[in-house]
Amino acid sequence: MRHHVGGPESEEELLARHRRYLAMPETGRGCMFAVLLGDEMVGSIAYHQRDWQEERIYETGWNVLPPYQGRGIAAAAGTALIAVVREAAGQPDRPRHLHAFPSVENAPSNALCNRLGFTLLGACDFEYPVGSGTLMHSNDWRLDLADSAPPSRGHGETR
Ligand SMILES: CC(C)(COP(=O)(O)OP(=O)(O)OC[C@H]1O[C@@H](n2cnc3c(N)ncnc32)[C@H](O)[C@@H]1OP(=O)(O)O)[C@@H](O)C(=O)NCCC(=O)NCCS
Numbered sequence: 313m314r315h316h317v318g319g320p321e322s323e324e325e326l327l328a329r330h331r332r333y334l335a336m337p338e339t340g341r342g343c344m345f346a347v348l349l350g351d352e353m354v355g356s357i358a359y360h361q362r363d364w365q366e367e368r369i370y371e372t373g374w375n376v377l378p379p380y381q382g383r384g385i386a387a388a389a390g391t392a393l394i395a396v397v398r399e400a401a402g403q404p405d406r407p408r409h410l411h412a413f414p415s416v417e418n419a420p421s422n423a424l425c426n427r428l429g430f431t432l433l434g435a436c437d438f439e440y441p442v443g444s445g446t447l448m449h450s451n452d453w454r455l456d457l458a459d460s461a462p463p464s465r466g467h468g469e470t471r
Pocket of ligand 1: 313314316317373374375376377380381382383384385386387388413414415418419420421423424427
């Protein structure tokens with residue numbers, strides 16, 4: 313699960329991460345969602361605000377547990393997430409763009425960006441997790457939240 317996103321973390325780092333996620337909604341700058349299949353939690357998906365190349369943006373990231381991958385779950389969660397972020401972006405002084413930064417080698421995540429209608433701007437390097445000293449070579453994918461056009465291509469119904 314962590315192969316393309318900085319590797320495994322210690323129990324302490326995971327707990328600190330979990331506390332940050334729990335605190336996100338209060339900040340009004342983002343939210344972490346559980347992805348449910350029926351009553352079962354099979355993944356997570358989030359958005360939050362950050363600064364990127366002198367612009368305030370929204371960033372998203374996603375996880376689906378291995379037994380559930382390849383079934384369109386991230387595509388469905390991503391579609392739902394984009395609707396939530398579009399609504400949040402409708403408020404005054406909110407970012408206009410949603411970005412995703414998958415590692416250039418993360419084939420499923422790059423395919424997902426394409427599937428969800430993001431545009432590939434190019435490759436970039438940045439530190440992830442912040443403060444880790446680990447540099448990720450990532451693709452910068454961007455979705456214009458003011459553009460209500462659906463993804464350029466689809467594969468039938470999302471589930
Ligand atoms: C990225 C991830 C969330 C995708 O979840 P998923 O539910 O398996 O994705 P979906 O089934 O909705 O498929 C999304 C796209 O990925 C493609 N895909 C899925 N598994 C793939 C694989 N192993 N190799 C290449 N493409 C793959 C699908 O074909 C689909 O693309 P398409 O619409 O062009 O056919 C999942 O692989 C994951 O959790 N990875 C580990 C964590 C991670 O790296 N997160 C991303 C951080 S940026």
